Amino acid sequence: MPNDAVAARRAALESFSAADLADLFRRVPEISGALSGQGPLCPQVVGRRRGRLPAAASTLAQLLTSTGTIVSTLFSCDGLELRLALLAAWHGGQLTAEQATAEAGADRAGDLDAAAEGLRRLVVARRDRAWLELLPGVADRLELPGIPARPFLQQETSDELARHLKALGIAKPPPRKHERVDRLEAALRDPDVIAAQLAAMPPDVREVFASLATGGPQPVTALGISYHVPRRRSYQLRRDTPLHWLEDRGMVGVDHRGQVAAVWLDVTVGLNGGRLFPGWPAPPAVSPAALADPGPFVPATVGLADRLLDRFAADPAPSLAAGGIGVRPVRAAAKALNADDRAVGLLTHLAVRLGLLGVTAPRRRGRSSQPAKEVWTPTSLATDFATRSPTERWALLVDTWRDDPIVEDLPDRVTVDAEPDLTRTAARVRLLTLLADLPPGTGLPADALAERALFAYPNVVDRDVVAGAVGALRVLGLVPADGPVGLTDMARALLDGPRRAAALLSPPTRRFAVQADHTVVAGPDLADDLSTELGRYADLESGAGAHVFRLSEARLAAAMEAGATAESIVSFLSEHAAAELPQNVAYLVEDVARRHGRLRTGEAGSYLRCDDPGLLTRAVQVKAAKLRLVAPTVAVSLLEPDRLAAALRARGLIPAVEDGGGVLTAATDRPQATPVWDAPQRLGKPRPAPSLDRLAKDVLDAPAADGELGWVPA
Numbered sequence: 001m002p003n004d005a006v007a008a009r010r011a012a013l014e015s016f017s018a019a020d021l022a023d024l025f026r027r028v029p030e031i032s033g034a035l036s037g038q039g040p041l042c043p044q045v046v047g048r049r050r051g052r053l054p055a056a057a058s059t060l061a062q063l064l065t066s067t068g069t070i071v072s073t074l075f076s077c078d079g080l081e082l083r084l085a086l087l088a089a090w091h092g093g094q095l096t097a098e099q100a101t102a103e104a105g106a107d108r109a110g111d112l113d114a115a116a117e118g119l120r121r122l123v124v125a126r127r128d129r130a131w132l133e134l135l136p137g138v139a140d141r142l143e144l145p146g147i148p149a150r151p152f153l154q155q156e157t158s159d160e161l162a163r164h165l166k167a168l169g170i171a172k173p174p175p176r177k178h179e180r181v182d183r184l185e186a187a188l189r190d191p192d193v194i195a196a197q198l199a200a201m202p203p204d205v206r207e208v209f210a211s212l213a214t215g216g217p218q219p220v221t222a223l224g225i226s227y228h229v230p231r232r233r234s235y236q237l238r239r240d241t242p243l244h245w246l247e248d249r250g251m252v253g254v255d256h257r258g259q260v261a262a263v264w265l266d267v268t269v270g271l272n273g274g275r276l277f278p279g280w281p282a283p284p285a286v287s288p289a290a291l292a293d294p295g296p297f298v299p300a301t302v303g304l305a306d307r308l309l310d311r312f313a314a315d316p317a318p319s320l321a322a323g324g325i326g327v328r329p330v331r332a333a334a335k336a337l338n339a340d341d342r343a344v345g346l347l348t349h350l351a352v353r354l355g356l357l358g359v360t361a362p363r364r365r366g367r368s369s370q371p372a373k374e375v376w377t378p379t380s381l382a383t384d385f386a387t388r389s390p391t392e393r394w395a396l397l398v399d400t401w402r403d404d405p406i407v408e409d410l411p412d413r414v415t416v417d418a419e420p421d422l423t424r425t426a427a428r429v430r431l432l433t434l435l436a437d438l439p440p441g442t443g444l445p446a447d448a449l450a451e452r453a454l455f456a457y458p459n460v461v462d463r464d465v466v467a468g469a470v471g472a473l474r475v476l477g478l479v480p481a482d483g484p485v486g487l488t489d490m491a492r493a494l495l496d497g498p499r500r501a502a503a504l505l506s507p508p509t510r511r512f513a514v515q516a517d518h519t520v521v522a523g524p525d526l527a528d529d530l531s532t533e534l535g536r537y538a539d540l541e542s543g544a545g546a547h548v549f550r551l552s553e554a555r556l557a558a559a560m561e562a563g564a565t566a567e568s569i570v571s572f573l574s575e576h577a578a579a580e581l582p583q584n585v586a587y588l589v590e591d592v593a594r595r596h597g598r599l600r601t602g603e604a605g606s607y608l609r610c611d612d613p614g615l616l617t618r619a620v621q622v623k624a625a626k627l628r629l630v631a632p633t634v635a636v637s638l639l640e641p642d643r644l645a646a647a648l649r650a651r652g653l654i655p656a657v658e659d660g661g662g663v664l665t666a667a668t669d670r671p672q673a674t675p676v677w678d679a680p681q682r683l684g685k686p687r688p689a690p691s692l693d694r695l696a697k698d699v700l701d702a703p704a705a706d707g708e709l710g711w712v713p714a
Contacts, residue, residue, distance in 0.1 A: 083281070105280070357379065
């Protein structure tokens, strides 16, 4: 690690107060995360267990020199700060106030000074030796809006540089090569020189130049040139092209191996009247609107996640050949749960990344030569997840979405070999910070939020990123389901830790209304254990406001297959019903119990037997079951018993699965699923957000330490 880079950061931090440090930690959450044992910049130990860095100024100075920290800090620059940093890099790393105002205009002098001060407080620049000077390593991580000519001009011979200068109208080039590079660079940036060349361009050259200037680097074939031969290979050159005219004047560069041409950034500056940027951004004027906060309740998405795991337990999703879960199982689960496809896709992806869903090969019995197919089903971690409090389950889902670089916002399928995208998590963290900075109880329209985010974090967000994140925020219940986008009171508390969110909850109710039309109406504050139990017997039809469940034969039959009885179900409903249980509800439960198990499926492949030939004939007519009648009361299928039972249940039949001895097996008796390799081996506890003020004070109060850290930051 270069000593001068660390020394520059140490010197910059010497003037920081605790409030300055806390503001740095707030703007760049990855830094405070590394010092607290969280986030992508903290040292990796084993798997997902991470170490904690010493909270000291010397540690922080070394951390600030890492590539990951510099990139994360530049992600936090707003539009004005980022352009000012780019302008400083364009001018060699140092910038005067006169250069800045010449670029942006004298009327923006106050804004420019504030942006320069913002860069100092982000520890990417200093202001003691110049109006603005980038710290070591920062310029290397800034992406200029084009390709500078100097590195390529330095590779040319002195004679080639002289030829360029003469073609631009400079009759007497300087004698030394470095002087010729400087003179040519200045000429390419000169608006008068570029204007003169534009006036002298033949029409075909002007057309090619305009295409490159507006469209960026392009293959030469897109410019109507089959192949470009450099002029120095005159023995191969058959005729001049428009690119030769531009190349003779040093205005373009051509990658002769890749056959790609580009106008130098210096020429673009000349076209812009000597400015690097044609315009400088200003923060958009936005007015926060009142938020439709649903109140102190855990969002319905937590219950949906529970029911989704139950769904995959009852009907495992087949694994794709390349791994992952395809579109069809996600859509089927969404339809069965009466939920949005995208919401189910996100929750499925989160379940995989949390290790709640894993891959298992179903057990095979008998002599079938067909190999067992891998399926996705809940792991042992799903049992642990179910025992956590509602706010803790919510926090685990939110933390995984925010911090996992593989999780997509609204996926329609789950892939297991996707490349991690750290810009994805950086954008989410910063959007949450932007929303947290709004006054409590307020939000912004989605379009206004996008405008604000594009100015606040231009290096990491675009409109598609904001739209995807807003969709995920609505699914996760951090913002209202519609209307202005803003953090609910419960979401603000959750981001400080699940305990704070739990403290806002009202005492849960243990009553619900059971109605004659088989619906069950419960308040959003229904006790978690009752909501889970009710979800075993009924489908959730509405989770907005009051929760409306509907008792269904399929749910009741699945519960009975897992061991429930008609008596236990009726007893549960009667005990918690606000009024006397309607008689037809009891009849429904008893009727399902009477019909459950009349059809028996086992392994042949698999077989289906029934003492009622008419009912068996009806089952054989289910095409998805792939049944063939071999006797009046017996049919066989190539499907496995669980898949056969699922196909029959989808058509309203209620089979039971039995083993080879005719004994009914529980639906929970399944092979152990294995999480994906990089999922956690155990569910941790969601960590509360660190106190930035306390962390800043600890850093300033810690004794100075010499030497470098024993690890290389990300």
